[in-house]
Amino acid sequence: MSKLKNDLFLRACRKEPIERTPIWIMRQAGRYLQEYKKVREKADFITMCQTPELAAEVTIQPVDIIGVDAAIIFSDILVVPQAMGMEFQMIESKGPVFPQPIRNEDDARNLKDVDPEKNLRYVLDAVSLAKKELDGRVPLIGFAGSPWTLLTYMVEGRGSKNFTYVKKMIYNNPKLAHSILDKLATAVAKYLSAKIDAGVNAVQIFDTWGGILSPSDFEEFSLRYISQVISEIKRKEEPVIVFSKGVHHSLDKLSSTGADVIGLDWTMNLDEVRKKIGRKVALQGNLDPTVLYAGENKIREEAKKVLDSYGEGSGHIFNLGHGILPDVDPEMAKALVQIVKEESRVFHGKNAEILGQ
Amino acid sequence: MSKLKNDLFLRACRKEPIERTPIWIMRQAGRYLQEYKKVREKADFITMCQTPELAAEVTIQPVDIIGVDAAIIFSDILVVPQAMGMEFQMIESKGPVFPQPIRNEDDARNLKDVDPEKNLRYVLDAVSLAKKELDGRVPLIGFAGSPWTLLTYMVEGRGSKNFTYVKKMIYNNPKLAHSILDKLATAVAKYLSAKIDAGVNAVQIFDTWGGILSPSDFEEFSLRYISQVISEIKRKEEPVIVFSKGVHHSLDKLSSTGADVIGLDWTMNLDEVRKKIGRKVALQGNLDPTVLYAGENKIREEAKKVLDSYGEGSGHIFNLGHGILPDVDPEMAKALVQIVKEESRVFHGKNAEILGQ
Numbered sequence: 001m002s003k004l005k006n007d008l009f010l011r012a013c014r015k016e017p018i019e020r021t022p023i024w025i026m027r028q029a030g031r032y033l034q035e036y037k038k039v040r041e042k043a044d045f046i047t048m049c050q051t052p053e054l055a056a057e058v059t060i061q062p063v064d065i066i067g068v069d070a071a072i073i074f075s076d077i078l079v080v081p082q083a084m085g086m087e088f089q090m091i092e093s094k095g096p097v098f099p100q101p102i103r104n105e106d107d108a109r110n111l112k113d114v115d116p117e118k119n120l121r122y123v124l125d126a127v128s129l130a131k132k133e134l135d136g137r138v139p140l141i142g143f144a145g146s147p148w149t150l151l152t153y154m155v156e157g158r159g160s161k162n163f164t165y166v167k168k169m170i171y172n173n174p175k176l177a178h179s180i181l182d183k184l185a186t187a188v189a190k191y192l193s194a195k196i197d198a199g200v201n202a203v204q205i206f207d208t209w210g211g212i213l214s215p216s217d218f219e220e221f222s223l224r225y226i227s228q229v230i231s232e233i234k235r236k237e238e239p240v241i242v243f244s245k246g247v248h249h250s251l252d253k254l255s256s257t258g259a260d261v262i263g264l265d266w267t268m269n270l271d272e273v274r275k276k277i278g279r280k281v282a283l284q285g286n287l288d289p290t291v292l293y294a295g296e297n298k299i300r301e302e303a304k305k306v307l308d309s310y311g312e313g314s315g316h317i318f319n320l321g322h323g324i325l326p327d328v329d330p331e332m333a334k335a336l337v338q339i340v341k342e343e344s345r346v347f348h349g350k351n352a353e354i355l356g357q
Numbered sequence: 358m359s360k361l362k363n364d365l366f367l368r369a370c371r372k373e374p375i376e377r378t379p380i381w382i383m384r385q386a387g388r389y390l391q392e393y394k395k396v397r398e399k400a401d402f403i404t405m406c407q408t409p410e411l412a413a414e415v416t417i418q419p420v421d422i423i424g425v426d427a428a429i430i431f432s433d434i435l436v437v438p439q440a441m442g443m444e445f446q447m448i449e450s451k452g453p454v455f456p457q458p459i460r461n462e463d464d465a466r467n468l469k470d471v472d473p474e475k476n477l478r479y480v481l482d483a484v485s486l487a488k489k490e491l492d493g494r495v496p497l498i499g500f501a502g503s504p505w506t507l508l509t510y511m512v513e514g515r516g517s518k519n520f521t522y523v524k525k526m527i528y529n530n531p532k533l534a535h536s537i538l539d540k541l542a543t544a545v546a547k548y549l550s551a552k553i554d555a556g557v558n559a560v561q562i563f564d565t566w567g568g569i570l571s572p573s574d575f576e577e578f579s580l581r582y583i584s585q586v587i588s589e590i591k592r593k594e595e596p597v598i599v600f601s602k603g604v605h606h607s608l609d610k611l612s613s614t615g616a617d618v619i620g621l622d623w624t625m626n627l628d629e630v631r632k633k634i635g636r637k638v639a640l641q642g643n644l645d646p647t648v649l650y651a652g653e654n655k656i657r658e659e660a661k662k663v664l665d666s667y668g669e670g671s672g673h674i675f676n677l678g679h680g681i682l683p684d685v686d687p688e689m690a691k692a693l694v695q696i697v698k699e700e701s702r703v704f705h706g707k708n709a710e711i712l713g714q
Contacts (some may be wrong), residue, residue: 096449168651171651211624214624217645249605249624267570272417288524288570293524293525
């Protein structure tokens with residue numbers, strides 16, 4: 001830990017004193033960057049994920065170019081079902097596709113247990129390489145999809161509007177859903193533990209599709225397995241972040257999963273959420289990603305609103321409320337990072353003056 | 358009012374005593390019904406909207422076939438921008454399309470004021486005809502899109518994931534957005550007033566895209582104009598329902614717009630919402646639409662959960678948390694209506710025994 005030159009992000013996760021609010025951006029290693037697109041021209045998306053040199057290169061780009069306070073290893077949540085034996089394609093116009101989705105017991109029987117050291121070696125190698133190249137400048141985050149979110153993709157097979165197949169499964173064959181979710185929870189916990197062993201300083205669980213469930217279904221099919229993953233992760237002091245999009249109804253329960261940080265989308269009021277669960281966990285978020293379509297003045301105004309909403313003291317990691325959009329001007333992302341660095345000092349009182357970073 | 362044989366829906370809107378909970382289903386006149394599809398074979402979607410005989414016919418189908426306690430006039434929220442002069446197409450694979458979206462002052466200048474008696478005569482005629490054919494069996498609901506939701510379609514021009522253009526407009530040219538929203542609020546209020554004059558017993562404002570905004574943007578760009586519409590509707594005792602999808606953060610403010618009923622999506626806990634705003638307004642909703650993919654036992658279990666969540670007494674109108682899906686088995690919709698009729702009596706105590714309907 002002591003080797004990190006900038007550990008603001010990790011201190012904020014633990015609500016230790018900080019001199020300013022740290023910022024990173026979901027999907028910061030992505031298509032809005034020219035430098036990313038240049039790498040992407042050389043290799044398709046899956047090849048990029050599977051080639052440690054390329055994955056490490058794009059992981060570090062936003063640290064150099066945008067100035068964020070944490071890197072997140074470039075990868076995809078769907079490498080886990082792929083490692084379980086599912087054929088996985090990334091089709092430019094459609095997004096991720098599983099040509100043979102899981103719809104019944106027979107399909108599920110073919111899912112293999114995951115041994116990250118073997119099946120996901122390339123991610124661990126990318127982590128080691130990125131760590132080395134970062135050279136302690138900022139912490140490195142590892143991530144995985146929540147079991148529920150992975151199940152959604154595995155059952156639907158492709159982008160979905162109404163999530164017909166996975167909803168049919170939980171209502172008409174909940175036993176099958178639970179058996180796959182349990183398998184996924186074990187795989188995800190092993191995978192995140194292996195990433196920690198390989199050197200990541202924190203992990204984030206993306207529950208992208210938690211918000212399509214009713215509160216009671218969320219508890220049964222998503223929350224339960226997030227808790228299982230967190231309890232099975234082997235870690236020392238690496239914080240766990242849970243980002244559960246649209247799950248406004250179960251924040252209190254999310255804060256009791258063992259997570260250190262809860263990520264929030266832009267429909268949540270940070271001040272209200274802090275009052276509710278801010279004593280138990282740190283909060284991450286939550287600027288509307290489309291604010292980056294605006295000019296610098298508007299971005300400053302909106303970023304200040306977010307900072308002001310959380311208020312004084314540690315425990316806030318600035319981020320967007322969802323991934324950065326591909327058509328955002330990178331200069332505006334850069335401006336946001338600079339704005340947060342400047343405007344957040346006043347929320348950290350004496351620390352800002354003493355530590356003066 | 359006295360002429361209605363079944364006015365449960367209207368009494369529930371006003372929180373007057375009822376003997377059982379009324380039910381209707383958003384998009385109940387729709388593609389899941391064979392009988393609807395037969396009419397649809399004869400005419401395209403827009404022609405159906407514009408032909409009072411066809412619109413009235415499909416409006417009444419779910420009353421006959423499914424047994425709902427209210428009819429809602431078959432139409433589309435986008436007839437209003439169409440009446441303002443925008444060319445509107447319904448393309449099977451893409452949904453609604455405006456080939457010339459509104460992106461700047463010049464585009465907006467061409468928007469005409471709406472005179473419903475002239476430009477939307479066909480909807481008013483459909484209302485009169487449906488009323489006549491319903492012959493007082495159940496109340497008839499009229500509807501419109503909220504100004505914000507209409508603006509979203511008019512600016513995007515077609516289905517959107519990130520709502521790039523409308524977000525750019527509110528951040529970079531809020532003055533233009535407000536001027537169109539103001540025009541839309543006037544048009545929507547006039548349109549709903551004309552529908553009331555033509556005979557509808559209640560109106561619903563669909564704020565389908567309110568949930569894509571942050572709480573403060575929602576207040577500025579959607580809530581304000583919903584309030585304006587409600588205050589300008591000329592009505593006697595016809596209730597106003599507001600369905601604002603995903604707007605968990607501003608329920609209290611929604612309940613102060615003058616609305617009589619707030620519609621809720623399936624991510625809300627009815628019991629919590631009732632505690633918060635149930636003294637001011639009635640609540641409508643909120644079964645997850647995908648529950649209708651399940652069998653009758655599961656549907657009963659989930660419907661009872663919704664009834665139980667609202668609890669005893671009047672002020673609840675049963676509905677799905679969003680429109681019924683096109684691939685739902687109509688037998689399951691029928692089963693749901695029957696289940697709600699049976700299972701809801703216990704929540705209305707003495708009234709059920711006395712009135713015995």
